[in-house]
Amino acid sequence: MPSHETMQFLLSLGYTEAVSSGIINALLQNGIPPSSLFTMVKGLAGRYEVGEDGGLEALAASVKLELEKQEGKATVKIWCLPSTGWSPASDEDAGALPTVHSMERAFAVEALEGVTLTDIVNHGTGENSDVLAEYLECACSGIMACSTCHVVIHPDWYDATQVDGEGVVTTNHSVDPKKIGPPSEAELDMIDLAYEPQLTSRLGCRVQVTKELDGLVVLLPAGSNNLMDFVPFE
Template identity: 35%
Template sequence: MPRVIFIDAQENQFDADIAVGENLMQGAVDNMIDGILGECGGVMSCATCHCYIDPQWQALIPPPSEREEDMLDMAIEPNEHSRLSCQIKITEELDGLVVRLPKSQY
């Protein structure tokens, strides 16, 4: 299983093994990663799974859809590395993925 490294706003690191094919949000929720809530269950209607993908990993993840970009506009402190974790499917190539968490969703 690919390992994902989550880094919170205080630079604390949490590792999680997430199955190939699962989305990043569900993997974070299953591993009790604080900062990824996924209140809507991954249907892109809440932005509570907002995260930042480290730049070195951007090329391995498909770009956000127009709908995802619209939802990211509602996230707190979005930037050019912002993504909704519910829209990122885990692949073998994402082993070691570094995901940074925002200061707060609220």
């Protein structure tokens, strides 16, 4: 059956059964005949072997968002402050932190708990998600292969305390659930390549929005370094 074949294909791409069912139902409800379902989904998947999506990711994100709403996930508000409202620390002072001087320039972004800042940029539908997308490029789609989703966490929301215990994993690498913790070594390697990295820098693809972080303040850099522009894909 087309639906079974399509389901197996979606599962092979890493989508959950719930999201896969949602994708299938959405296409059928929009008039795609069952006989064309598999062909349509494969077309939307694009050249998935090399990471070139044809629209399936956006559809899956929409389905996932709807499922999360049905699950009753909380809406979280974060504040994003453009570079005109804060100043990076001086390179000459190794221990200096960024300075905020005008929160009036900040704009609020709303998202459901559980998503990352990169998810908001790529698939967000909440308040000012599109505005945030104007500031963060997110060139590698969240696989931590670039630094274009680089953000700076307001010092009041950052906890540099390292999580104790080998193999221990916590949300946002933080001991305090109401703070953003320090980056992992792999993440730090990419942050070192970012535009004007700070002591409280993180990659947006590794910052997860949670209920405890309602009101989080994120500082947006004045620019980005996109090394993906220099990768020869052909």
